[in-house]
Amino acid sequence: MAKKKKKYLIKLNNKIRNYFNGLPFDEGIANVDDDKLIELIMLLELNLDSHEHDDMVRALRRVWSEEGAGTRELIVSYLTQSHKAVHTSKRSAPLDKVEKIMHILDEVEHSREEENQILDAFINVKSAKITQEKVVGKLHYLRMKGRLAILEKSLEVEFNSLNEMEFYHSFIFSLKAFDFNKLLQCTTPPLPLDEMWEMSDEKILEKLKKIKEETIRVRTEEIEQFLRSVNEKEHPFLTDEQIATALKRMPPESELYHAPLPLELIEEILHSISEKYDVFESADHLIIEKEKFHDLFGTTLFYDTSVSYEKPLFYSLIWRGVEPPVKEDINRVNDDLLAHFKVAIDDLLDEMKELSSKLDIEEETLHEFIIRFVEPQIRASHTLKFKEKSRRRILFHFGEYIKPLLEKQKREELLAKTIRDFKNLYPLARELKRKIIFHVGPTNSGKTYSALKALTEASTGYYLAPLRLLALEGYENLKREGVHVSLITGEEEIIDEESTHISSTIEMMNNAVDVDVCVIDEIQMISDRDRGWAWANALIGAPAKKVILTGSVNALHAVEALCEYLGEELEVIHFERKNELKMMKHPVSMKKIEPQTAVVAFSRRDVLSLKQQLSERYSVSVVYGNLSPEVRREEARRFREGESQILVSTDAIAMGLNLPIKTLLFAKDNKFDGLRRRELLPTEVQQIAGRAGRYGFEEKGYVGALDPNALDTITKAFHAPLPDIELPVSVMASLEHVMLIGEILETENITTILGFFADNMEFDGPFMAANIDSMLEIAAIVDEYELDLKTRFYLACAPASISSPYIESVFHRYIKQIEAGKKVLYIPPRDLPAFAQTNDMLLNAEDRVREISLYLWLSFKFPDIFEDTDKALQARVRLNNYIENSLRQGHFTKKCRKCGKVLDFSYRFSICDSCHSLSKRGSGSSHRGGYRGRRRR
Numbered sequence: 045m046a047k048k049k050k051k052y053l054i055k056l057n058n059k060i061r062n063y064f065n066g067l068p069f070d071e072g073i074a075n076v077d078d079d080k081l082i083e084l085i086m087l088l089e090l091n092l093d094s095h096e097h098d099d100m101v102r103a104l105r106r107v108w109s110e111e112g113a114g115t116r117e118l119i120v121s122y123l124t125q126s127h128k129a130v131h132t133s134k135r136s137a138p139l140d141k142v143e144k145i146m147h148i149l150d151e152v153e154h155s156r157e158e159e160n161q162i163l164d165a166f167i168n169v170k171s172a173k174i175t176q177e178k179v180v181g182k183l184h185y186l187r188m189k190g191r192l193a194i195l196e197k198s199l200e201v202e203f204n205s206l207n208e209m210e211f212y213h214s215f216i217f218s219l220k221a222f223d224f225n226k227l228l229q230c231t232t233p234p235l236p237l238d239e240m241w242e243m244s245d246e247k248i249l250e251k252l253k254k255i256k257e258e259t260i261r262v263r264t265e266e267i268e269q270f271l272r273s274v275n276e277k278e279h280p281f282l283t284d285e286q287i288a289t290a291l292k293r294m295p296p297e298s299e300l301y302h303a304p305l306p307l308e309l310i311e312e313i314l315h316s317i318s319e320k321y322d323v324f325e326s327a328d329h330l331i332i333e334k335e336k337f338h339d340l341f342g343t344t345l346f347y348d349t350s351v352s353y354e355k356p357l358f359y360s361l362i363w364r365g366v367e368p369p370v371k372e373d374i375n376r377v378n379d380d381l382l383a384h385f386k387v388a389i390d391d392l393l394d395e396m397k398e399l400s401s402k403l404d405i406e407e408e409t410l411h412e413f414i415i416r417f418v419e420p421q422i423r424a425s426h427t428l429k430f431k432e433k434s435r436r437r438i439l440f441h442f443g444e445y446i447k448p449l450l451e452k453q454k455r456e457e458l459l460a461k462t463i464r465d466f467k468n469l470y471p472l473a474r475e476l477k478r479k480i481i482f483h484v485g486p487t488n489s490g491k492t493y494s495a496l497k498a499l500t501e502a503s504t505g506y507y508l509a510p511l512r513l514l515a516l517e518g519y520e521n522l523k524r525e526g527v528h529v530s531l532i533t534g535e536e537e538i539i540d541e542e543s544t545h546i547s548s549t550i551e552m553m554n555n556a557v558d559v560d561v562c563v564i565d566e567i568q569m570i571s572d573r574d575r576g577w578a579w580a581n582a583l584i585g586a587p588a589k590k591v592i593l594t595g596s597v598n599a600l601h602a603v604e605a606l607c608e609y610l611g612e613e614l615e616v617i618h619f620e621r622k623n624e625l626k627m628m629k630h631p632v633s634m635k636k637i638e639p640q641t642a643v644v645a646f647s648r649r650d651v652l653s654l655k656q657q658l659s660e661r662y663s664v665s666v667v668y669g670n671l672s673p674e675v676r677r678e679e680a681r682r683f684r685e686g687e688s689q690i691l692v693s694t695d696a697i698a699m700g701l702n703l704p705i706k707t708l709l710f711a712k713d714n715k716f717d718g719l720r721r722r723e724l725l726p727t728e729v730q731q732i733a734g735r736a737g738r739y740g741f742e743e744k745g746y747v748g749a750l751d752p753n754a755l756d757t758i759t760k761a762f763h764a765p766l767p768d769i770e771l772p773v774s775v776m777a778s779l780e781h782v783m784l785i786g787e788i789l790e791t792e793n794i795t796t797i798l799g800f801f802a803d804n805m806e807f808d809g810p811f812m813a814a815n816i817d818s819m820l821e822i823a824a825i826v827d828e829y830e831l832d833l834k835t836r837f838y839l840a841c842a843p844a845s846i847s848s849p850y851i852e853s854v855f856h857r858y859i860k861q862i863e864a865g866k867k868v869l870y871i872p873p874r875d876l877p878a879f880a881q882t883n884d885m886l887l888n889a890e891d892r893v894r895e896i897s898l899y900l901w902l903s904f905k906f907p908d909i910f911e912d913t914d915k916a917l918q919a920r921v922r923l924n925n926y927i928e929n930s931l932r933q934g935h936f937t938k939k940c941r942k943c944g945k946v947l948d949f950s951y952r953f954s955i956c957d958s959c960h961s962l963s964k965r966g967s968g969s970s971h972r973g974g975y976r977g978r979r980r981r
C-alpha cells in the first residue's frame with residue numbers, strides 16, 4: 045500500500061516539474077501570477093490574513109509539503125487542467141457547459157431571467173447531452189408556462205395536464221325545504237392550446253372566459269336537471285333530509301349522480317328492497333354479502349356469496365331511483381360459485397374413486413372424507429371455494445388412508461392366490477412325488493387288512509384312522525407284528541422312542557416328517573360335513589412316498605379328481621367282500637333276537653331304551669358316542685368274548701370295528717343328522733351292515749330290522765348303488781395357514797381368521813373351505829380372552845362340546861387359567877355311588893368324562909398348565925366303572941312318579957298314562973297311598 049502511495053507522489057512530482065519546466069514545486073510556484081495563486085488559495089479553502097504574493101507562495105509550499113496526495117493532486121490538477129480541479133459538485137457549473145448554453149442562447153432572443161432559468165434547468169445535465177434543440181425547446185416551454193400562469197391567475201382557474209381548465213364555482217341547490225350554496229368543481233373540455241398560443245394574450249383571455257362561462261352554464265343546467273329528478277316526486281329510496289345531507293357532504297369534485305351516500309343508508313335501502321345483506325366498503329367499492337347454504341352429502345355448508353360494485357355506479361343507481369340488481373347479481377354469482385364447487389367436488393370424488401377402485405370402499409366413506417376436510421375450511425373462510433391446495437391436501441390424506449388398505453389388499457390377494465392352489469401349502473408332500481394306491485371295495489373285503497400289511501412291511505409309516513378306537517386297533521396290530529410304533533390321538537400319546545411308525549387319528553397327521561407309507565383309512569369320510577376336511581388335507585398333504593387309501597367305491601371318482609389335480613399317479617386295487625352278507629326277509633321281534641346280534645339305533649335315548657327292554661332276557665353290551673373310549677372298548681370286549689349276547693349301539697360302530705356280529709338289526713331307518721331328521725343313506729346302511737359276518741369271525745352275515753317299515757327302507761338302501769361323492773370336498777386351515785392369514789389380516793381374532801378362510805377362499809382345485817360352524821362357536825368363546833393367536837387356534841380346535849352347559853363353563857374356567865398363565869387343577873368327582881340312580885346322574889357322569897377328555901387334550905397342548913393328567917386318568921377309570929355298572933344294573937330306569945311303573949326312556953311325561961287318566965277322573969284324594977293301593981290290587 046505504502047509503496048503504491050509513494051509511487052503516486054513521485055508521479056505527481058514529475059507532473060509539476062513538467063509544468064514548471066523542470067523546476068520543483070517550491071521554486072516553480074514562485075513564478076505563478078497572483079490571480080492564479082488567489083484562485084488556488086480559494087480552491088484549497090485556505091484562510092490567509094494577507095494575499096501578498098510571498099505570503100501566498102509560502103502558504104502553498106507548506107500545504108504541498110504537509111498535506112497528503114489528495115491536496116497535491118488538486119494543486120497539480122488545477123495548474124495543469126484547470127476544469128478538473130473543481131473541488132465539489134456544489135461549485136458553479138463548469139465553465140465550458142455554461143459557455144455552451146450561453147453560446148446557444150446567443151442565437152435566440154431571451155431575457156436575463158430566462159437565461160437563469162435555462163442554466164438552472166440544465167444544471168444536472170452533462171455538457172455532451174446539451175443540444176441547441178433542447179435549449180430552445182426548454183425556452184419555449186418556460187414561456188408557455190409563464191403565459192399559463194398568468195391566465196390561471198386572471199381567470200381563477202387551473203390547467204390540468206390534459207389541458208383542461210379546472211375551477212370552482214358556487215351553485216345554488218334549491219331543495220324542497222331549503223336552498224344552499226355549494227362550491228363545485230367545473231372542468232372544461234380539452235383546449236386546443238397549440239392553436240391558442242398563436243393568439244395574443246387578450247384574445248386568449250377572451251376565448252377562455254367564454255369557455256368558462258359556457259362550462260358554468262352547462263353545469264348549472266345539469267344541477268337543475270338533477271334537482272328536478274330528485275325533487276319532483278317522492279324519491280323511492282331517499283328522504284328529503286337524506287338527499288340534502290348527502291348533497292351538502294358531497295365533495296366539490298364529485299359528479300352529481302355520484303354523490304356519496306353513507307353506508308348505513310345503503311344498508312337500509314338494501315333491506316327495504318329485499319333480504320338481509322351485509323354491506324362493507326373499500327376505498328372505491330361497495331361489497332354486498334349474503335349468507336347461503338349448500339347441502340354436501342347431507343352436511344349443510346354455510347358460506348357467504350358477495351358482489352362488489354364501484355361506488356359511483358351504485359350511488360348513481362340509487363340517485364336515479366333504480367333498484368340495484370343485488371339479488372339477481374348475488375344469485376348469479378352464487379350459481380357460478382356452486383357450479384364450480386360441484387365440478388371440483390365431482391372431480392375430486394372421481395379421482396378418489398379411481399385411486400380406490402381396487403378397494404371395496406363405500407361411497408359414503410368417500411363423502412365423509414371430503415366433508416371432514418371441506419366443512420371446516422368453508423366454516424372458517426365462509427367462502428364456497430374449493431381451492432387446488434385443498435384438493436391436493438385431501439388427495440394426500442386419502443392416499444395415506446388407503447395406502448395400508450391397498451397394501452393389505454395386495455397381501456390378501458397374494459394369500460388368496462397361495463391358498464387357492466391349496467396343494468402348495470404342503471411343500472414336503474409335493475417334493476416326494478408320491479404314488480397313491482386306492483384299496484377300493486365294500487365293507488369286510490380286507491382292504492384295510494391289506495393296507496396295514498404294506499404298512500407293516502415299510503421301514504417308516506403312518507396309519508391315519510377315523511376314530512381313536514381304530515387308531516388304537518391299528519397301533520395294537522402293528523405292535524403285534526413287532527413294529528416300533530407310537531400312538532398319537534387328541535387325548536393320549538403312547539410314545540415309543542424308537543418308533544418307525546405312528547398310528548394316529550387323522551386330525552393329528554404330522555405333515556412335517558416324511559415316511560415311506562401312509563395309510564389313510566375310510567377315505568369316503570372325505571364327504572363328511574364336519575370332519576371331511578381332515579381326509580382332504582391328509583390326501584393332499586400326507587408326506588409319504590406311497591399313500592394307501594382304503595374306502596368304498598363311491599369315493600373313487602373324488603379320489604381320481606384329486607389325484608389329477610395333484611398331478612400324482614393313482615393305482616386302484618379292487619377288493620371283493622370276503623363273506624356273504626344276506627338281507628333278511630322278515631323283521632325280527634325283540635323277543636326272538638339271537639345271541640351275537642348287534643342292534644343299531646341312532647340316539648343315546650333309543651340305545652338306553654333298547655338296552656332296558658332287552659336286558660330283561662339277555663345280557664347286553666352298550667356302545668354310543670358319549671361313552672368314553674375305555675367304556676366303549678370294555679363293552680365291545682364283553683361282546684367279543686361272549687360275556688354279553690347282544691350289542692346295542694349307535695352308528696359309532698359303523699367304522700372299521702371288527703366284532704363277532706352274526707346278525708345286525710336296524711332299530712330305526714332314520715336319524716337326526718345334526719340339522720334334521722332324515723332317512724338313512726345307502727352308504728350309511730351298507731357301512732353299518734358291513735359290521736355283520738366279519739371275515740375270521742363268522743361264515744356269513746345277516747342284516748335285518750326290528751319293524752317291517754324299517755326293514756323295507758333298509759332293504760332298498762342295502763341294495764342301492766352308492767352315489768358318487770360330490771365334489772368339491774372341504775379343506776381346512778392348519779396352524780401355519782392360520783398364522784399366515786392372521787399376519788396378513790393384521791388380526792389375532794381367531795373367529796375373523798377362520799371366517800376369512802371359510803368365506804373368502806376360492807380354490808383352484810376341487811375344494812371348498814370346510815364347514816367349521818362348531819369350531820367358530822368355540823372360537824367366539826376363545827376370542828373373549830387375551831391370548832396369542834397360536835393358543836387361540838389350539839383352543840378353537842379343542843373337543844369342547846359346548847352344547848353341554850357344564851362343559852361350556854369348564855371350558856371358560858380353563859381358558860381363564862390359560863390367560864392368567866396359572867395351573868389348572870383337576871378336581872375329581874367325590875364319592876360316586878355304586879351306580880347311577882337316575883338318568884341325570886348318568887348324564888352328569890358322561891359330562892365329567894368329557895371334561896376329562898378336554899383336560900387331557902389340553903394337557904398335550906399346554907403341559908405346564910394341565911399337569912394333573914394322572915389324577916384325571918384315575919378319575920376317568922372310576923367314572924367309567926361307574927357308568928358301566930350303571931348300564932349293567934339298569935337302575936337308572938325311568939319310572940312313573942306316581943305308581944313307580946317302569947317307563948320307556950323315550951316317554952315324554954313323568955307319570956304313566958293310567959295315573960294320568962286317574963288323576964283326570966278327579967278322585968279328589970290324590971295322595972300316593974291311593975295309587976299304591978290300586979297297584980297292589
Ligand SMILES: Nc1ncnc2c1ncn2[C@@H]1O[C@H](COP(=O)(O)OP(=O)(O)OP(=O)(O)O)[C@@H](O)[C@H]1O
Nearest residue numbers: 486487488489490491492493494700702734739740
Ligand atoms: N387276508 C386276510 N387274512 C386274514 N384275515 C383277513 C384277511 N383280510 C381280511 N381279514 C380280516 O377280515 C376282516 C375285515 O377286513 P378289513 O377290516 O380289512 O376289511 P375292510 O374292507 O377294511 O372293511 P371295513 O371297511 O368294514 O373296515 C378283519 O377282521 C380282517 O382282520
